[in-house]
Amino acid sequence: MKIIVQKFGGTSVDRTESRALAARKVIQAREAGFSPVVVVSAIGRAGAPYATDTLVNVLRDIDPQVPPAPREMDMMMACGEIISTVVFAHTLQTLGSKAIALSGGQAGIITDDVFGNARILEIRANYIHELLAEGYIPVVCGFQGTTNTSSDTEHGAITTLGRGGSDTTASALGVALNACAVEIYTDVDGVKTADPDLVPKARTLSLCSYEEVAEIAHQGAKVVHPRAAEIAMDHNIPLWVKSTFSDAAGTRITGGSSSDAESKRLTGITHTGKLVYIRLEIANAEHKPQVEREVYRMMARAGINIFLVTFSPTSLSFCVPRTRYPVARDLLDGMVVPVQNAEADASGKPLTYYIFKFSEGLDLAYSVQRPLLKTVERFADIVDVPATVIESCTMVSVIAAGHRRVSGIMATIFETLTGAGIAIYQTADSEMSVSCLIPESEVDRAVQLLHASFFEQ
Amino acid sequence: MYALEVMRDVAHAVIEVGTDDGRTARMLGVFTVLANVDVPVFLIKMHSGAITLAFSGKDREKALDALSEYGLTSKVRGELALVVVRAATMRDLHGVMVNIADALFAAGALLYETGDSHNSVQCLIEADRSSEAEAQLCKVFQLPPESVHHLMVSSEGGR
Numbered sequence: 001m002k003i004i005v006q007k008f009g010g011t012s013v014d015r016t017e018s019r020a021l022a023a024r025k026v027i028q029a030r031e032a033g034f035s036p037v038v039v040v041s042a043i044g045r046a047g048a049p050y051a052t053d054t055l056v057n058v059l060r061d062i063d064p065q066v067p068p069a070p071r072e073m074d075m076m077m078a079c080g081e082i083i084s085t086v087v088f089a090h091t092l093q094t095l096g097s098k099a100i101a102l103s104g105g106q107a108g109i110i111t112d113d114v115f116g117n118a119r120i121l122e123i124r125a126n127y128i129h130e131l132l133a134e135g136y137i138p139v140v141c142g143f144q145g146t147t148n149t150s151s152d153t154e155h156g157a158i159t160t161l162g163r164g165g166s167d168t169t170a171s172a173l174g175v176a177l178n179a180c181a182v183e184i185y186t187d188v189d190g191v192k193t194a195d196p197d198l199v200p201k202a203r204t205l206s207l208c209s210y211e212e213v214a215e216i217a218h219q220g221a222k223v224v225h226p227r228a229a230e231i232a233m234d235h236n237i238p239l240w241v242k243s244t245f246s247d248a249a250g251t252r253i254t255g256g257s258s259s260d261a262e263s264k265r266l267t268g269i270t271h272t273g274k275l276v277y278i279r280l281e282i283a284n285a286e287h288k289p290q291v292e293r294e295v296y297r298m299m300a301r302a303g304i305n306i307f308l309v310t311f312s313p314t315s316l317s318f319c320v321p322r323t324r325y326p327v328a329r330d331l332l333d334g335m336v337v338p339v340q341n342a343e344a345d346a347s348g349k350p351l352t353y354y355i356f357k358f359s360e361g362l363d364l365a366y367s368v369q370r371p372l373l374k375t376v377e378r379f380a381d382i383v384d385v386p387a388t389v390i391e392s393c394t395m396v397s398v399i400a401a402g403h404r405r406v407s408g409i410m411a412t413i414f415e416t417l418t419g420a421g422i423a424i425y426q427t428a429d430s431e432m433s434v435s436c437l438i439p440e441s442e443v444d445r446a447v448q449l450l451h452a453s454f455f456e457q
Numbered sequence: 458m459y460a461l462e463v464m465r466d467v468a469h470a471v472i473e474v475g476t477d478d479g480r481t482a483r484m485l486g487v488f489t490v491l492a493n494v495d496v497p498v499f500l501i502k503m504h505s506g507a508i509t510l511a512f513s514g515k516d517r518e519k520a521l522d523a524l525s526e527y528g529l530t531s532k533v534r535g536e537l538a539l540v541v542v543r544a545a546t547m548r549d550l551h552g553v554m555v556n557i558a559d560a561l562f563a564a565g566a567l568l569y570e571t572g573d574s575h576n577s578v579q580c581l582i583e584a585d586r587s588s589e590a591e592a593q594l595c596k597v598f599q600l601p602p603e604s605v606h607h608l609m610v611s612s613e614g615g616r
Contacts, residue, residue, distance in 0.1 A: 218546075218575035226575075230545060289568070293558045300552035309554065309571045310502045312509075404499045411488035418481050427501045430574030434501075 001132060003179040004029050007039040007142065007170035010051070011187045012244040013084050014044035019091045022244050025185060026137060027097060034180075035132045037173060038099075038139040040088050041166040042080025052080045070115035074144075074160045078104070081141035081166070089139040099137040102128075104158070105146030107138065108176075109169065111159045113147045118159035120145060120168070123176035140173065142166025164225025171231035171239070181238045183250075184224050189243035190251035191216065191223050193268045194451045198444050201456060205251050205267065210239070212267045212401055213253045215432040219397040220272025229253065267399040269450045271443050276325040277308070277390040277425055278332075279317040283383055284352065287339040291354050291385065292316050294337045304328050308395075308428050308437060317426065319393065319437065332387065333358040334365025336373070338380070351380040358387045390425055396446045397435040398454060409434055416453040422446050459598040461605045462541040463591055465584055466514035469500070469569050472524060472531040476506045484508055486527055494523045500539075500572045500581060509570060511539070511581060537569060538587035541579045542594060553578060560593035 006029060008022045029036045046053040055076050059068040068076070085101040092099035108124030131138050143165030146156040161168050167184060174182035188196060190204040191213060208216075210233030217226035223241055232239040233255065242250030280295065282288045295316065299306050304324045310317040320328045337354045341347070353373055357366045373382050403409045410427070413434060417424055422445065425437040438446055474483040487508050491498055496519055500511040512520055514535050524531045542557055544550065554571075557578055561568055566586035572579040582590055591605060 215575075226546075289558070289562060293555060293562065296555035296558050300555045303551050305551045306554060307573045309573060310504075311568065311570055312504045312507075315504075404497055407495045407497045408488075408492035410498060410501055411485070411492040414485050414488050418485065424503065426503055428572055428574065429499050429501060430572070430577055430579075433574065 002034050003037060003132065003177045004034040005037050005039060005170050005174040005177065005179045005182045006185060007166055007183065008041065008088070008185045008244060009166065009187070010041045010043065010045050010048075012185050013040050013088055014048060018244060019088060022185065023088070023091050023095055023097075025183075025242075025244065026092060027095060030097070030137065036137055037128060037132070037177060037179070038088065038092075038137060039142045039166055039170040039173060040081065040084045040139060041142050043084045043087065050080050050083045052077050055079050071157055074115045074118075075158050077160050078141065078144040078158045081143050085139050085141045089137075092137055092139065097137055098135050099139055100131060102138055102140045103146075104141050104144035104169070105156060107140040107173070109140075109145035109172070110148045111145035111161070113157065113159065115157075115159055117162035118145060118147075120161070120172050121148065123172060125173075125176040128173075128177060140169065142169040144169075164227055167225035167228035168231065171228040171237065174237045174239075175231060175235040179237060181240060182228075182232060183240045183242055184228070185242050185244040186223060187243065187245060188223065188241075189246050189248035190241050191221070191253070191268070193455050194447055195221070195271070198447045199269075199451045202268075202451065203455070204248065206249065208251050208253050208267065209401070210253055210255060211432060212399060213239075213241075213251075215399050215401075216268055216270055219270040219395070219399065219433060219435065221268065221270050224253075266454050267401065269396065269398055269447050269454065271394060271396045271447055273319075273393075273395050274322040274440065275319045275393040275395065275437065276322050276328075277317065277319050277393050277437060278328070279315055279388040280332075280356070281315050281386050281388075282354065283314060283385075284339075285313045286342065287352060287354070288314065288316070290339050291337050294335070295332065298331050298335065299328065302327055302331055308426050308435075310426055319426075322391070325389075325391070329358050329387075329389075330365070332356045334369040336369065341381070347381055349379055349381050351376075353380045353382050354385050355382065356385045356387060358389070392440045393425060393437050394440040394443050395428075395435045395437055396443060396450065397433045398450060399433045401432050403429070403434060404431055412453055413450065416449050417446060420445065420449050422449075459600055459604065460543045461591060461594055461598075461600055462539075462543065462608055463587055463605065464539040464541070464608045465587065467511050467537045467539045467581065467584075468514045468517045468520075468533050468535045469509065469511045469537055469581055470520065470524075470531050470533045472508045472510070472529055473506060474508055474529070480506075483529065487524070487529065490523045490527045491520060494519050496520045496523070500570050500579065502570060511537075511570065534569070536584045537581050538584040538590075539579055539581055540587060540590055540594065541577050542598065543577045545576055547573065547576050547578065556597045557594065560597040561590055564589040564593040566590040
C-alpha cells in the first residue's frame with residue numbers, strides 16, 4: 001500500500017470552491033494508486049467564524065480579566081480543526097469517496113500534557129491502517145492530540161501542538177504510517193525565493209534540502225513549519241510543498257545538498273522579527289565577563305531569549321523580542337553587579353559596583369538606586385553601565401548554504417543594502433544563512449533589493 | 458538534544474574602519490578585498506569604529522596582505538577555536554547563553570566573539586582552552602562524548 005499524507009491549510013479549506021479543489025487533489029492521488037491520509041487545519045484565518053482565533057475569543061470575551069484555563073483553551077482551539085475535518089470528510093463523501101473524520105485522539109496521536117504546546121509522544125497508527133485497508137480516506141484533525149492515561153475514569157485530555165501544529169501532524173503521521181511522501185498544500189505553488197507579496201518576481205524552487213527549508217522557515221518564511229521539516233528529515237520522508245489552486249509541480253524537499261542547480265548555494269531571502277537592539281558599555285574589560293554573565297542570568301530567569309550577541313572589549317550588545325523589551329529594560333535598569341577588584345587596583349578599593357542605566361528619569365530604577373550606592377562609595381568604585389537602545393528593528397536574511405566556504409556573500413549584501421541607504425545595525429551568520437539587523441521600516445525594500453542582487457541578475 | 462562542534466585553526470581580525478563619513482565605504486572595502494582574494498569570512502560583527510570577523514587560519518597571511526594593501530589597519534589573533542553548541546529551536550530556549558558563559562568561565566576560556574542562529578551558539582575562544590571548554594560544556598549540557606565533533610574550517614573560494 002502506497003500511503004501519502006496530504007495536508008491542507010486554512011486557505012485551502014475556507015470556501016466551498018477551495019475545498020472542492022482540495023478534495024480533487026485527494027481523489028487524484030487515490031486514482032493514481034495512492035492511499036491518501038488527509039490532515040486539515042481550521043477553516044480560514046483570523047476573523048473567519050470557525051478560525052482558531054475566533055473560537056479563542058469566545059472564551060476570552062467572557063471576562064477579559066480571567067484567562068481561560070490551558071486545558072479548556074486547548075479544547076476550544078481544537079474545535080476549529082474538528083469542524084474543518086468533518087466538513088472536509090463530508091465534502092469527499094459528496095464526491096463519492098469513502099471518507100471518515102478523525103480527531104487527533106481518534107487517529108492515535110498521543111502527546112504530553114503541555115497544553116498549548118504539546119509534543120507528540122507516539123502515534124498509534126493501527127486504526128488508520130485498518131481504515132485504509134477497508135478503503136476509507138481518513139481525514140485527521142491537524143494541530144491536536146490527546147494525553148495518554150492509564151486511569152479507568154479519565155480518558156485523556158485534548159491537547160494542541162502549538163504554532164505550525166498541522167504541518168507537524170502531517171509529518172509525524174507520515175513517519176508513523178511509513179508514507180511514501182507528505183504533501184503540504186497551501187496558497188503558493190511551492191517554496192519561493194522570497195515572500196511573493198513583497199517580490200512578485202520570486203521564483204519557485206523545484207528542489208530544496210530539509211536543512212534549507214528548515215532555515216527558511218526559522219528565518220521567517222511561512223510556507224512550512226520548521227518542526228515538520230525536521231521530523232521529515234529525521235526519518236527521511238520526502239516532503240512536498242504544493243498549491244491547492246494550481247497543478248504546478250511544487251517544491252520537493254529531500255535529503256542531501258540540493259537547491260536548484262542554477263543557484264546552487266542560494267535558497268532565498270527572508271525576514272523575521274520585531275526586535276529591540278540593546279548595547280551596554282562596560283568600562284572595565286577585565287570585569288566584563290562577570291558583568292555579562294549576570295546579564296545573561298537575569299534574562300534567563302525572566303525567560304527572555306537573547307540573540308545577535310556581540311562583544312567588543314568594552315561593550316555587550318544583543319537583541320530581545322520587542323514584546324519582551326519592557327521586561328528586559330525594567331530588570332536591567334538599576335541592576336547592580338558587584339565585582340571584586342584585582343589586588344593592585346589603583347583606587348585601593350576592594351570592590352567595583354556596576355549599575356545599569358537605561359536613561360535618566362524619575363520613574364526609572366537607576367535614578368532611585370544610584371543615590372543609595374553613595375553609602376558604599378568609601379569602599380567601592382561605582383561605575384555606570386549606560387545602555388543604548390535601538391527600537392523597531394528586524395532581521396533580513398540571505399539563506400546561503402555553505403556560505404562560510406565561499407567568499408563574497410557578505411560583500412554583496414553590504415553593498416546592496418548600504419548602497420540603497422539602508423543601515424545595517426548588526427549581522428549574524430551561521431552555516432546556512434547571513435542575517436542583518438536593519439530598521440523595520442526598510443524591510444520591504446531590503447528584501448526586494450537583496451532578491452534583485454542575488455536572484456535576478 | 459545538544460551537540461558540540463569544535464573547529465580549530467580559526468583566526469579573528471579586528472579591522473579599524475573609523476567613525477567618520479568614510480566608515481561605510483571602508484566597511485564595504487573590507488568585505489570586497491577579502492572576497493577578491495577568496496577569503497570566506499564568518500562571525501562578522503560591526504562595532505562603532507571597527508569590524509570584527511573570523512576566517513580560516515590558513516587564510517591569515519592572504520587576508521592581512523589584502524587588508525594592508527587596501528590601507529586598513531587590522532589586528533589578527535590566530536590559534537583560536539570555534540566551539541559551536543547546537544540544539545533545535547535554540548531561539549525558543551532561554552538560559553542557553555548563561556550556561557555557556559558559566560561553562561567557559563569555569564574553563565578559563567576568554568570569549569572573543571559569539572554568533573548565534575536558530576540552532577546554534579558559536580563561541581570563539583583560545584584554541585589551547587578548547588579541550589577544557591569542551592569538557593565544561595559537556596558537563597553543563599550533559600553531553601556524551603559521541604556528541605562532540607571536531608571539524609576544520611575549509612574554504613572553496615569563488616565569488
